[in-house]
Amino acid sequence: MQTTTSALNPQPSALKRDPFLVIDNVSKVFPTPNGSFIALEDVNLTVYEGEFVCLIGHSGCGKSTLLNMVAGFNKPTSGEITLQAKRITEPGPDRMMVFQNYSLLPWMTAYENIYLAVDAVYADKPNSFKKEIVEEHLQLVGLTEAAHKKPSQLSGGMKQRVAIARALAIRPQVLILDEPFGALDAITKEELQEELLAIWREHRVTVLMITHDIDEALFLADRLVMMTNGPAANIGEVLDIPFSRPRNRAEIIEDPDYYNLRNYALDFLFNRFAHLD
Numbered sequence: 001m002q003t004t005t006s007a008l009n010p011q012p013s014a015l016k017r018d019p020f021l022v023i024d025n026v027s028k029v030f031p032t033p034n035g036s037f038i039a040l041e042d043v044n045l046t047v048y049e050g051e052f053v054c055l056i057g058h059s060g061c062g063k064s065t066l067l068n069m070v071a072g073f074n075k076p077t078s079g080e081i082t083l084q085a086k087r088i089t090e091p092g093p094d095r096m097m098v099f100q101n102y103s104l105l106p107w108m109t110a111y112e113n114i115y116l117a118v119d120a121v122y123a124d125k126p127n128s129f130k131k132e133i134v135e136e137h138l139q140l141v142g143l144t145e146a147a148h149k150k151p152s153q154l155s156g157g158m159k160q161r162v163a164i165a166r167a168l169a170i171r172p173q174v175l176i177l178d179e180p181f182g183a184l185d186a187i188t189k190e191e192l193q194e195e196l197l198a199i200w201r202e203h204r205v206t207v208l209m210i211t212h213d214i215d216e217a218l219f220l221a222d223r224l225v226m227m228t229n230g231p232a233a234n235i236g237e238v239l240d241i242p243f244s245r246p247r248n249r250a251e252i253i254e255d256p257d258y259y260n261l262r263n264y265a266l267d268f269l270f271n272r273f274a275h276l277d
């Protein structure tokens with residue numbers, strides 16, 4: 001069942017808008033040698049245009065399975081996912097995904113990695129147009145100087161900046177991030193969180209992001225979707241994150257609501273839906 005904690009938070013203005021991305025009664029069953037495995041059951045979520053939504057839940061609860069279906073890599077066994085009322089059945093340039101492991105082509109430079117994606121989507125546009133997009137997005141993530149370096153010559157944070165620039169260069173409507181900062185050190189992670197918020201503010205792209213870090217979710221998200229444990233996982237609760245934007249990390253952690261929300265999410269994960277193993 002999906003609820004919103006009205007005691008802690010006011011109704012977000014987002015709820016008055018038209019639905020943008022709708023996950024409607026979605027279940028996912030995987031065939032396995034031991035029979036069917038129900039990963040997700042009856043998942044419902046409505047996301048509004050321009051929202052930043054984080055998903056949290058224990059390892060193996062089905063977060064990636066859910067976002068892979070939004071990306072179109074996988075199909076629901078039952079139910080449907082729609083973007084602007086159009087059913088998602090396959091991957092498309094309107095939804096771009098960024099993974100924890102960067103997934104850059106190692107033999108290509110940062111520039112070439114982004115160019116390849118831009119070229120695939122804007123094949124019939126002139127070269128000058130495509131080059132301009134690549135340069136604009138390298139600049140957006142502060143990598144103009146490193147444009148001609150290959151992934152092996154880039155730090156983890158730089159590689160993830162390239163991956164984010166590549167995804168945004170396609171100008172998606174939805175940016176899907178699967179634990180994008182999970183492999184980064186704490187300082188780089190905070191820097192990239194700030195950059196992501198600045199980019200999101202400017203592009204007004206709708207973001208769905210998996211994280212294992214409650215503080216990261218509280219800093220970034222408009223809403224935090226908390227998933228129950230699998231098998232047959234679904235959405236346990238959705239927390240509205242009320243902090244005004246632009247957000248300032250130092251101010252947020254001074255806010256008593258921050259600790260109320262943090263404790264609420266911790267209680268959900270480690271008491272109410274503790275991982276038994």
Ligand SMILES: Nc1ncnc2c1ncn2[C@@H]1O[C@H](COP(=O)(O)OP(=O)(O)OP(=O)(O)O)[C@@H](O)[C@H]1O
Nearest residue numbers: 030032037039058059060061062063064065066230
């Ligand atoms: N192709 C598949 N075949 C069978 N089972 C699968 C398949 N893909 C995922 N699963 C199972 O579905 C469940 C959800 O997996 P998923 O990767 O979505 O979890 P997650 O919440 O993203 O985990 P993590 O946080 O560790 O990345 C797990 O039990 C997993 O073993």
